[in-house]
Amino acid sequence: MKMTFRWYGEGNDSISLGQIKQIPGVEGIVWALHDVPAGEEWPSDKIEAVKKQAEQYGLNIDVVESVNVHEDIKLGLPTRDHYIENYKRTIKKLAAAGVKVICYNFMPVFDWTRTDLFKEMEDGSTALFFEKAKVEDMDPFELVDKISSNSAYTMPGWEPERLSKLKELFEAYKNVSEEELFQNLEYFLKEIIPVAEENNIKMGIHPDDPPFSIFGLPRIMTNQQNIRRVLSLVDSPSNGVTLCSGSLGANPDNNVAEMVREFADRIPFAHIRNVKVYENGDFIETSHRSSDGTVDILEIMKAYHDSGFTGYARPDHGRHIWGEECRPGYGLYDRGLGIMYLWGIWDSLERIGRVS
Template identity: 75%
Template sequence: MKMVFRWYGTGNDTVTLKQIKQIPGVEGIVWALHDMPAGEEWPMDKILTYKEQADAYGLHLEVVESVNVHEDIKLGLPSRDAYIDNYKKTIEKLATVGVKTICYNFMPVFDWVRTELFKELEDGSTALFYEKAKVDSMDPGELVNRIANELDFTMPGWEPERLKLLAPLFEQYKQVSAEDLWRNLQYFLEQIIPTAERHGIQMAIHPDDPPWPIFGLPRIINSRESIRRLLQLVDSPCNGVTLCSGSLGANPDNDIVAMVHEFKGRIPFAHIRNVRVYDNGDFIETSHRTSDGTVDIAGIVRAYHETGFTGYARPDHGRHIWDEPCRPGYGLYDRALGIMYLWGVWDSMRAGEVAKRA
């Protein structure tokens, strides 16, 4: 398991590379050009700036999250081919600086949805929160206004240029069924996977967050069965999944431990985080400790160890603790604590193996 840490870049993150370097076992950053509109080819000079910054601290930048997919590709419009060509060119450029994995998603309009960014937990910390009844009854424009007004940083999936087109986007998606979205995803993969194969890059789709349809929009990567179908669309080692325990874990029916075992070899990237799911469908993000949430984090890490996982892993969203001013879900302190919890489980497995051989 190769531990990495998401970093949003100088001037767009409260966490510094110097701090990341000091977290035990972290060897690289998970990065992206967050100021680039979806569908645009990434410029080489900006890519090299990130490489120079990471190199200065001895951190690699082998994982990119996200090269966002333009909505025209998801909608299956004739204009998609130009955006797919830009995507291929970006893949080629990223390979030249050592990128090995690209995390992306195929969620219509919204990459993720929460109703509160700083919901208080019993211990006084705050975390990202999803209130199902609000989403079920709320106009999407109301949610956009609420979230956008709380953001001091760029947030993937909530880019201003995308949100300005909310009404026409929803109108376009009225004609798109879940099966249409599957066909459009297959077309996209058939186009880009050969490029990824030539350059030794694994594409790793992120599951839907939350893992069910919202606002009448189709969502298709949300279960063991859907991941199985995804991997069969283009049967290549370069067509993989970012197995996110938090996104999938919002549905307690998802057996993530079983997924780790079944999809061994097709998980280049693991997002590991915990959520506490309530009977009414609400959920809140918690510490990584298994007993604090609904997701068996310890069991998931054990499964990765048992399957010989050598991919990348990062602690996903953390709480906001110790009065840290930070990007929602992406403070330093709780994610660093999360890493130590993950290493603790991992090291205990390794120690157990050594004891058996002795």
Template identity: 70%
Template sequence: MKMVFRWFGDDNDTVTLQQIKQIPGVEGIAWALHDEIAGDEWPMDKILDVKKKADQAGLHIHVVESVNIHEDIKLGLPTRDKYIENYKKTIAKLAQVGVKVICYNFMPIFDWLRTDLYREASDGSTALFYEKNRINNLDPFELVDQINANSDFTMPGWEPERLQHLTSLFNAYRGVTSEDLWDHAKYFLDEIIPFAAEHDIKMAIHPDDPPWPIFGLPRIITSQEHIRRFLDLHDSPYNGLTLCSGSLGANPDNDVIAMVHEFAERIPFAHIRNVRVFENGDFIETSHRTQDGTVNITGIVQAYHENDFTGYCRPDHGRHIWDEQCRPGYGLYDRALGIMYLWGLWDAYQQASSYQGKKV
């Protein structure tokens, strides 16, 4: 298991590379050019600037999260070929600087959804929160205004350039079914996966967050069955999965441990985080500790260990603790605590394996 830490850039993150380097076991960053519009080819000078800064901090840039997919590709419009060519050009550039994995998603319009960015817990910490009934009766434009009110940081998947066209996007998706989205995903994979393989970069699809349809928009990466179908669309080790325990774990019917065992060889990147799901379908993001949520983090890490996982891993969304002022879900303190919890589990399984081997 190779540990990385998501970083949004010098002027877009309260966490510094020097702080990341001090977290035990962290080797690199999961990064992106967050000021680039989805569909545009990434400029080489900006890529090299990130590499230079990471190199100076002693961190690698093997994982990119994310190279966003233009909506025309998801919609299957004739213009998609232009944006797919730009995607290929970006892949070729990323290969030149040593990138090994690209995390991305295929969610229409919204990359993720929460109703509260700072819901207070009983201990005084705050965290991202999803209120199911509110979403069922909420105007998406109201939610956009709420997210954009957090103007200090760009919110991945909620870029103003994209959301200013919200009305036209909803109109474009009217009548688009989940089967249409599957067809459009296959078209994208058939173009991208052979090209990514030539450049030795693994594409790793991120599950839908949350893992069910919202605002009438189709979603296709929501369950073990759907992930199996997606990986079968292009049977290649370069068509992989970013297995996010928090996204999938928001639906208690999802067995994340079983997914680790089934898809282990197709997981180049893992997000490990916890959520607490309530009986009414609401959920809040918690510490990474198993007992604090609904997701069996202990069992998930054990499953990775049993499958000799050598891919990249990071803690995902953390709480906001100790009065830290930070991007929602992406502070330093709780994610650093999460890393140490994950390492504690991993080291314990390593030690147990070593002990069992000696007894034999």
């Protein structure tokens, strides 16, 4: 297992590369060019600039999250081919810079949805929170205003250029079914996976967050059966999944450890985090510790270890603790604690394996 840490770039993150370097066992950053709109080709000079920054601290740039997919591709519009060609060229440029894994998602409109970015917990920390009834009753435009006004950072999936076209996007998706979204994903994969193969890149599609439909939008990366179908659309080692325990774990019916065991050889990148799911469908993001949430992180780590996982992993969203002011879900302290919890489990499993 290769441990990484998501970093949003100089001037766009409260955390420095120097701080990331001090977290035990972290080998690289998970990064992206957040100022490049979805669908545009990534400039080589900007890619090289990030690589140079990371290498000054002995960190690699092996994992990119995300090269966003333009909505015209998801919608299957005639213009999609132009954006797919840009995507292919970006894959080639990233491979030339040493990138090994590209994470992406195929979620319509919103990459992720929460109703509160700083929900206070019993211990005084705050965390990302999803209130199911509120989403069911809320106008999506009202939610956008609330979320956008409560963060000092531009958040991936909620970029201004995306939100400025919200009404048009909802209208465009009105008649798009889940089956049609599957077909549009298949078209995209059949175009890009051969390019990824040629350039030794593994693509990892991220599950939908949350893993069920909201605001009537279609969602397809929601469960084990659908992940299996996506991986079979193009049967290639380069067509993989970024298995996110927190996204999938928001539905208690999802057995994430079982998914790890089935898809182990097609998981180039693992997001590991915990959530506590309530009976009414609400959920809140907790510490990584198994007993603090609904997701059995210990069993998930055991599944990765038993499967001989050698891919990349990162602690996903964390709480905001010790008064830290940071990007929602992406503070230093709780994700640092999460890494040490994950390493503690992994090192214990390694020791037990040697003794037995």
